[in-house]
Amino acid sequence: METLALLGGKRCVTARPASPTWPRYSPRGVATVALMLATGRGLAQGQVVDDAAVRFAAYHGMQYALATDSGTGALLSALAGCGIAPGDEVITTPYSYGGTTGCLLHYGAVPVFADVLPVTGLLDPALVPARITPRTRAILVVHLYGQPAEMHALQAIAREYKLALIEDASQAHGARYHGQLVGTLGDAAGFSCMSTKLLAAGELGMLLTNDRDVYDRAALLGQHTGVLRRPPTARGGGLSAAYLPYVDSLGYNCRATGIDCALLLDQLPRLDGWNRTRAANRDRLTAALRDLELLDIPVYPPEIEPGYLMLTMTFHPERAGVSRETFVRALAAEGVRAFVYLDCPIPQLPRLHGPAPAAPWQAARTRATAPELPVCTALCRNAFQLSFGALTEPEPRLLRQYADAFHKVVAHLPALRALEGQRVLV
Ligand SMILES: Cc1ncc(COP(=O)(O)O)c(C=O)c1O
Known part of the structure; x- marks a missing residue:
């Protein structure tokens, strides 16, 4: 099995997107x-x-x-x-x-x-x-x-x-x-x-x-x-x-x-046409990832038609024995445009607490209220996203390679666990 790109192996994703630049104008x-x-x-x-x-x-x-x-x-x-x-x-x-x-x-x-x-x-x-x-x-x-x-x-x-x-x-x-x-x-x-x-x-x-x-x-x-x-x-x-x-x-x-x-x-x-292609690309990728039990991927009923700026997925670090950060780094190293978009519930951002650079909203800030936010907190810890908005052309090859990259990283979880273990020891 090919070594993870994160550990020096070859990247899974070699295809150049059919839609290379975004934004794009006529x-x-x-x-x-x-x-x-x-x-x-x-x-x-x-x-x-x-x-x-x-x-x-x-x-x-x-x-x-x-x-x-x-x-x-x-x-x-x-x-x-x-x-x-x-x-x-x-x-x-x-x-x-x-x-x-x-x-x-x-x-x-x-x-x-x-x-x-x-x-x-x-x-x-x-x-x-x-x-x-x-x-x-x-x-x-x-x-x-x-x-x-x-x-x-x-x-x-x-x-x-x-x-x-x-x-x-x-x-x-x-x-x-x-x-x-x-x-x-x-x-x-x-x-x-x-x-x-x-x-x-x-x-x-x-x-x-x-x-x-x-x-x-x-x-x-x-x-x-x-x-x-x-x-x-x-x-x-x-x-x-x-x-x-x-x-x-x-x-x-x-x-x-x-x-x-x-x-x-x-x-x-061109928005509607682009969105139809984004959706078809999304369906193609998620169909290839459905067997991965480490990921929760939203399923939408037909009456919900998202715009797919990003695809969101929730990772299960406890099942994988690997942190989300390491998993996402491994995917990114394979060439998947994966990243963590939101990692902190807004009410916990430093500017909403204690001393912070001046802002005109001190009064509103101190009155802001948040209950316990268990779901948001868990998403900030475990969810990650794929950048998808630029994929406005059919991308069968690229997305097959994306799916291969996910499967490769999952197949190499022991190597990622060892990597995280090493880091703790260093
Ligand atoms: C959900 C959401 N709200 C508001 C904004 C603010 O928009 P702008 O950056 O155009 O001011 C953004 C921009 O990234 C956004 O993603």
Whole structure:
């Protein structure tokens, strides 16, 4: 049996992906951006930004989209849009990219964490009602790794307790839940479209809503004066008359650039096709890994159609006798793009405790609450991810080699145990 690459053997993965670079743009998209640079036209606000918002809303079948500078900007705008005030409590997940909680803290809202489901790591709706207090105003849920969260249950809770429901769809462009696109399932949604995402457009963000008031308040927060004074259009643009007296220069600047919007316009028509291929690639790989009892891999019913930015898997170190870190290092050495995306529950991050570099959110920080988070803690210890968003072409050869790499590493667990033993002795 070939020695592990980690121990000096040959790598399993030698195939170059059929889709080698990400993000990827069509020659027409590149020419559009080149023209913008050559002429200096549309670099900041303008027609391209409006077009991107209109097309993004239309793709989702939603009334309004607001282009922002980032996913963070979209989520901040969504909080303002939903009428959240500093000091309001928002129930959210401890298992996400920090930006989900970060936007709450920066806004002055108080994050109240509820634990997540095993294997998928998505917010567990059953644990949400117990976290509701008279100060709760919203639920902020994440479609983590591209997997749609349990939205029907969360919608019912939001309705019953009169809470806003905000989706962080940053990792799940084009994912569907019971046939409905994520980002269309709450009162507002924020998307990051930065360059590693399924829609990758520089540093762009997008807010979606069907509620004109949500749109207007969101725009007022971060779009600055010139844009806001234009007449409103059917799909956004400008502000409704009731908000015009508040147009001034006191806002944030969460505005998008024209270049980023041109990149989004270039990719958007191809999103569904890319996602279908990502899903087929994912099915091919997971079918080849099902016999590995050391791994829990999510199984989705047909009505759940993730976007597959990353594949998440939970490793069982106690069964393997090897730590997750060593297992992932061995996979990575074989050429599998495996890594640990989240290794600490958000409420345990150092900046939320004790002395830390100055941040404008001290008050919200000290009021943040988290119960015991056994599932999130276990995922932070045992889960790992594969990077998948770039695999937009069929990749039979590459994924066969990925599967071979998993089987090879599992077959070599004794060598990995010996390696870990050596390290202890050294
Ligand atoms: C789940 C999630 N939320 C929020 C963000 C923040 O988005 P941005 O980096 O575009 O501000 C990200 C970005 O990586 C994310 O993955």
